[in-house]
Amino acid sequence: MPRSPSTLGEEASLKGRVTFVGSVNCGTRFELSELRKLYLTDLSGRRQSPAGDVIDYDVNTRTFPSVRMLSHREKKRILVTGGAGFVGSHLVDRLMLMGHDVIAMDNFYTGCKKNVEHWLGHPNFELIRHDVIEPMMAEVDEIYHLACPASPPHYQNNPIKTVKTSVVGTINMLGLAKRTKARFLLTSTSEVYGDPLEHPQKESYWGNVNPIGPRACYDEGKRVAETLAYAYAQQEGIQVRVARIFNTFGPRMNENDGRVVSNFIIQALKGEDLTVYGEGEQTRSFQYVHDLVDGLIELMQSDVKEPVNLGNPDEYSIADFAEIIRSTVNQSVNIINLPSTTDDPQRRRPDITRAKEWLGWTPKIAVMQGIEETIEYFSKVILELD
Numbered sequence: 006m007p008r009s010p011s012t013l014g015e016e017a018s019l020k021g022r023v024t025f026v027g028s029v030n031c032g033t034r035f036e037l038s039e040l041r042k043l044y045l046t047d048l049s050g051r052r053q054s055p056a057g058d059v060i061d062y063d064v065n066t067r068t069f070p071s072v073r074m075l076s077h078r079e080k081k082r083i084l085v086t087g088g089a090g091f092v093g094s095h096l097v098d099r100l101m102l103m104g105h106d107v108i109a110m111d112n113f114y115t116g117c118k119k120n121v122e123h124w125l126g127h128p129n130f131e132l133i134r135h136d137v138i139e140p141m142m143a144e145v146d147e148i149y150h151l152a153c154p155a156s157p158p159h160y161q162n163n164p165i166k167t168v169k170t171s172v173v174g175t176i177n178m179l180g181l182a183k184r185t186k187a188r189f190l191l192t193s194t195s196e197v198y199g200d201p202l203e204h205p206q207k208e209s210y211w212g213n214v215n216p217i218g219p220r221a222c223y224d225e226g227k228r229v230a231e232t233l234a235y236a237y238a239q240q241e242g243i244q245v246r247v248a249r250i251f252n253t254f255g256p257r258m259n260e261n262d263g264r265v266v267s268n269f270i271i272q273a274l275k276g277e278d279l280t281v282y283g284e285g286e287q288t289r290s291f292q293y294v295h296d297l298v299d300g301l302i303e304l305m306q307s308d309v310k311e312p313v314n315l316g317n318p319d320e321y322s323i324a325d326f327a328e329i330i331r332s333t334v335n336q337s338v339n340i341i342n343l344p345s346t347t348d349d350p351q352r353r354r355p356d357i358t359r360a361k362e363w364l365g366w367t368p369k370i371a372v373m374q375g376i377e378e379t380i381e382y383f384s385k386v387i388l389e390l391d
């Protein structure tokens with residue numbers, strides 16, 4: 006059953022606040038406060054003049070976050086496509102803190118240099134402006150392939166480009182994996198299940214996708230990307246991992262992202278009406294970004310070849326979720342109903358038995374803790390934009 010606002014608060018306080026993320030076994034464990042510094046403080050060396058008309062960068066006073074020291078054998082060269090995006094930049098943070106050599110590749114269509122600027126100039130880090138639909142060569146040991154707009158308004162804005170990114174981009178990155186013998190992780194999506202007829206969704210479910218609807222460019226693009234991954238695995242012996250990511254939120258979502266969590270928080274912070282599409286009876290299950298990053302790295306390190314759902318099964322109706330954000334951020338705003346969007350999936354919740362049993366992964370951060378951090382982040386962003 007979808008949670009009501011009252012049970013959400015109770016559950017969050019029952020679970021308690023998480024102060025560590027990751028797992029010791031995978032080397033992903035860090036204090037949450039270490040990660041928070043990367044998105045809640047300005048580490049760029051930027052100094053704005055008192056009049057606010059000039060910005061100086063003092064690279065001499067700038068210090069990088071500490072990264073672990075790895076032996077030559079442990080240290081990997083890791084490519085993250087979409088590395089300046091919302092999820093990509095958090096993955097880059099974790100891999101950098103773990104001590105790896107990281108190449109973040111992005112065309113900056115929805116990604117943003119600011120998301121990774123705290124690493125610019127670090128000896129272990131490279132940022133490459135490159136569109137994944139063009140071939141690319143680099144010597145790497147692992148490829149996390151994230152590049153693709155993920156928010157419905159963004160991926161529907163240029164559907165041909167979205168299909169090309171998923172299909173041609175994935176072929177290019179699988180080609181790179183083949184040449185370099187790198188292990189390849191595809192970030193697929195819960196959208197491969199379309200408007201699901203099975204609930205909750207297991208990885209064995211084949212989905213219910215409209216192949217010619219407005220969401221098809223993303224849904225079908227990712228379905229072909231999965232097909233390509235397994236074709237390369239079978240035909241070329243590439244080591245492939247496939248994560249099906251469910252709704253994820255957190256700091257560094259683009260303020261114009263258009264997805265529900267950032268929309269509602271920003272609307273409430275600005276004192277605007279919260280826009281529920283349709284009656285708000287449709288459901289989603291929200292996961293905080295650090296849990297996802299844990300899952301992605303654990304999957305990459307595992308022997309699991311089948312697709313794995315990564316999501317938090319806590320399910321909310323969108324109407325209830327709007328009420329949660331309204332009561333948490335700004336009780337003076339209204340919730341309004343706008344027309345529903347075409348082919349909007351009506352129910353979504355991951356079955357994460359596979360991730361639990363095969364990876365030992367489970368989301369640890371209560372939705373409310375994530376929401377509070379995201380509110381903190383967007384409050385800061387909105388101040389900067391003003």
Ligand SMILES: O=c1ccn([C@@H]2O[C@H](COP(=O)(O)OP(=O)(O)O[C@H]3OC[C@@H](O)[C@H](O)[C@H]3O)[C@@H](O)[C@H]2O)c(=O)[nH]1
Nearest residue numbers: 155157194195251252264265268280281282287323349
């Ligand atoms: O302002 C808004 C935004 C969204 N919504 C609704 O909230 C629900 C969630 O919408 P979002 O745009 O956040 O995300 P969706 O679930 O539709 O798609 C997402 O699915 C999983 C991921 O792979 C992708 O990040 C994205 O495609 C939808 O029912 C949508 O109609 C609103 O009611 N108001």
